[in-house]
Amino acid sequence: MEKKILFKIKALYRDDFRVSGFSFGSGEKAVCIVGSMRGNENQQLYCCSQLIRKLKELEAKGRIHEGKEILVVPCVNPYSMNIKKRFWSIDNTDINRMFPGYDEGETTQRIAGGLFEAIKDYVYGLQFASFYMPGRFVPHIRVMKTGFEDVELAKKFGFPYVVLHTPRPFDTTTLNYNWQVWETKAFSVYTTFTEEIDRASARQAVEAVLNFLRKTDTIDYDGFEGYVSKVVSTEEMVTVRNRTAGFFEGKTGAGEHVRKGQVLAYIADCYEGNVTDEICSPTDGTILFTHAEPRVYQNTAVYKIIPEKDEW
Amino acid sequence: MIETVVKVDLPVDEMLQIRKMRLQPENGGNGRRISIVTGIHGDELEGQYVCYKLSDYIRKNMKYLAGTVDVYPALNPFGIDSITRGIPAFDLDMNRIFPGNTEGDMNEYLAAQIVRDAAGSDLVFDIHASNIFLTEVPQIRINELHADSLVPYAREANVDFIWIHGASTVLESTFAHSLNAAGTPTLVVEMGVGMRITQAYGDQLFAGIVHLMKRLGIWKGEDFDVRTPIVSADNEDVGFLNASTSGIFLKNVEHGAVLKKGDLIGRIVNPLTGTVADEITSPADGWLFTIREYPVVSEGSLLGRILYGKENSV
Numbered sequence: 181m182e183k184k185i186l187f188k189i190k191a192l193y194r195d196d197f198r199v200s201g202f203s204f205g206s207g208e209k210a211v212c213i214v215g216s217m218r219g220n221e222n223q224q225l226y227c228c229s230q231l232i233r234k235l236k237e238l239e240a241k242g243r244i245h246e247g248k249e250i251l252v253v254p255c256v257n258p259y260s261m262n263i264k265k266r267f268w269s270i271d272n273t274d275i276n277r278m279f280p281g282y283d284e285g286e287t288t289q290r291i292a293g294g295l296f297e298a299i300k301d302y303v304y305g306l307q308f309a310s311f312y313m314p315g316r317f318v319p320h321i322r323v324m325k326t327g328f329e330d331v332e333l334a335k336k337f338g339f340p341y342v343v344l345h346t347p348r349p350f351d352t353t354t355l356n357y358n359w360q361v362w363e364t365k366a367f368s369v370y371t372t373f374t375e376e377i378d379r380a381s382a383r384q385a386v387e388a389v390l391n392f393l394r395k396t397d398t399i400d401y402d403g404f405e406g407y408v409s410k411v412v413s414t415e416e417m418v419t420v421r422n423r424t425a426g427f428f429e430g431k432t433g434a435g436e437h438v439r440k441g442q443v444l445a446y447i448a449d450c451y452e453g454n455v456t457d458e459i460c461s462p463t464d465g466t467i468l469f470t471h472a473e474p475r476v477y478q479n480t481a482v483y484k485i486i487p488e489k490d491e492w
Numbered sequence: 493m494i495e496t497v498v499k500v501d502l503p504v505d506e507m508l509q510i511r512k513m514r515l516q517p518e519n520g521g522n523g524r525r526i527s528i529v530t531g532i533h534g535d536e537l538e539g540q541y542v543c544y545k546l547s548d549y550i551r552k553n554m555k556y557l558a559g560t561v562d563v564y565p566a567l568n569p570f571g572i573d574s575i576t577r578g579i580p581a582f583d584l585d586m587n588r589i590f591p592g593n594t595e596g597d598m599n600e601y602l603a604a605q606i607v608r609d610a611a612g613s614d615l616v617f618d619i620h621a622s623n624i625f626l627t628e629v630p631q632i633r634i635n636e637l638h639a640d641s642l643v644p645y646a647r648e649a650n651v652d653f654i655w656i657h658g659a660s661t662v663l664e665s666t667f668a669h670s671l672n673a674a675g676t677p678t679l680v681v682e683m684g685v686g687m688r689i690t691q692a693y694g695d696q697l698f699a700g701i702v703h704l705m706k707r708l709g710i711w712k713g714e715d716f717d718v719r720t721p722i723v724s725a726d727n728e729d730v731g732f733l734n735a736s737t738s739g740i741f742l743k744n745v746e747h748g749a750v751l752k753k754g755d756l757i758g759r760i761v762n763p764l765t766g767t768v769a770d771e772i773t774s775p776a777d778g779w780l781f782t783i784r785e786y787p788v789v790s791e792g793s794l795l796g797r798i799l800y801g802k803e804n805s806v
Contacts (some may be wrong), residue, residue: 189790189792190762267583284793286794288792290791349588349663421597450503478598482595
């Protein structure tokens with residue numbers, strides 16, 4: 181393993197800002213894995229730390245294939261992590277809205293540009309990503325539809341689901357989108373949590389990445405074989421919303437199978453405690469995402485359900 | 493009359509309301525409408541003064557009002573109330589969720605209702621104030637896709653500068669783009685600085701708005717003379733000055749300065765060592781229409797923008 185500094189900025193009063201990478205094997209730039217990009221992405225950082233630990237073991241045993249290099253970038257934004265701020269410390273910009281970056285631009289454009297220069301030539305690009313809404317996910321692979329997406333390859337992770345996502349205008353400045361524009365096969369790996377560390381889903385994600393590395397002929401690994409993935413597009417998902425604001429009392433969690441009409445959650449008045457809304461599933465299916473905060477605004481997407489399909 | 497554009501129940505004993513002041517003659521007016529919108533970013537307050545001044549002026553001179561004036565002072569009331577640029581609790585830039593979605597979450601729903609309400613205006617002003625980091629001369633920014641329809645209005649708006657910039661996919665989710673794409677002409681004004689009010693700039697824009705109301709047949713009262721703006725349609729005309737290093741920026745000139753090549757714009761200093769880390773000079777003759785206001789800079793921070801070759805500011 182070789183630790184490299186991929187990008188650095190000198191600060192006035194803080195230690196240098198550094199984006200560090202951990203390289204395994206040598207030769208073709210085979211796979212790059214990026215972890216936390218926002219200051220609250222503890223789970224994403226944790227997943228990378230476990231992956232690095234595992235790859236060190238595999239490298240010591242000579243199990244990384246000759247002529248292949250794997251790069252892991254566990255954290256793109258140590259400054260924000262260390263002060264517990266989600267976005268960039270001074271101007272609150274999001275590095276994952278700055279790709280492909282610009283080396284003569286503003287600070288976060290330079291960080292994105294410096295990182296992208298170092299990672300844009302890999303054959304495969306994986307990012308441990310988080311969702312913009314607080315909640316819990318069934319671990320899955322998300323692929324952006326750019327015309328360069330490779331769904332068959334996404335199935336090689338062995339997650340239960342591959343989610344196909346049609347990019348919106350603001351998605352065009354994300355790492356995943358730009359990796360694909362530069363012809364890197366890019367995938368986002370979602371685990372259950374973001375701010376909290378969940379070792380079970382982290383382990384599943386790390387095993388899935390190792391599984392992907394094995395199936396793309398990058399490492400020898402005898403581990404998790406995985407599921408036969410089902411592919412679902414975001415347009416096919418059923419979004420369930422609450423009609424009233426209040427306390428959110430979830431009765432079902434991510435990954436659970438639900439029946440049409442089944443009660444998923446209750447909303448209760450924050451002052452008087454009475455139930456103001458009973459949220460029922462509009463379909464048979466599996467819960468991909470659940471809201472996970474004590475209170476909820478009116479009309480929030482509190483569940484996303486993958487409906488059952490006959491052909492599955 | 494104050495009208496509620498959209499309202500949403502909040503969890504704990506509160507209703508989120510986005511409101512507007514509708515000013516109209518008693519007979520309902522001639523059907524023409526101008527909308528003044530501000531407060532998408534909660535830290536940009538320059539538009540607050542313009543809204544106040546315009547409402548006050550019209551209410552005292554109602555006999556001259558021939559059409560409808562809608563004034564939306566706070567599209568992001570949570571942000572204004574909490575000195576937050578985006579939408580608090582969501583860490584979301586409101587100007588990246590338009591045109592919204594009536595079936596979407598709370599913020600998308602709000603955005604969709606705002607667009608529905610403002611659509612159909614003969615002209616919309618979307619007033620911004622740069623941000624807390626930069627001070628801007630009064631200017632209108634126009635996406636090149638909509639230049640043909642917007643530049644004639646912008647020329648009459650009493651701003652110093654019209655900047656026609658390149659199209660960008662990410663900007664398709666702004667309020668102005670959504671309305672322009674739907675055929676409602678919308679001008680984006682940038683002026684002054686975040687978290688402050690520059691009344692002179694507010695007065696300047698107020699005069700431009702009244703002048704355009706007159707041109708649109710919405711106002712029959714006094715008109716104001718407007719200045720002739722510099723128009724830049726060539727992206728090569730505009731130079732960006734970014735910090736070469738981190739430090740404290742001390743400006744040497746104010747925005748609006750006319751510069752010769754080599755003129756000192758400012759210094760980046762290191763208070764710990766008592767040294768100058770960099771001196772920023774003008775790379776060419778030009779007009780400094782933006783300058784850094786917030787002193788702390790990181791490598792890459794924007795320090796200023798120069799319009800090259802325009803030796804005379806207005």
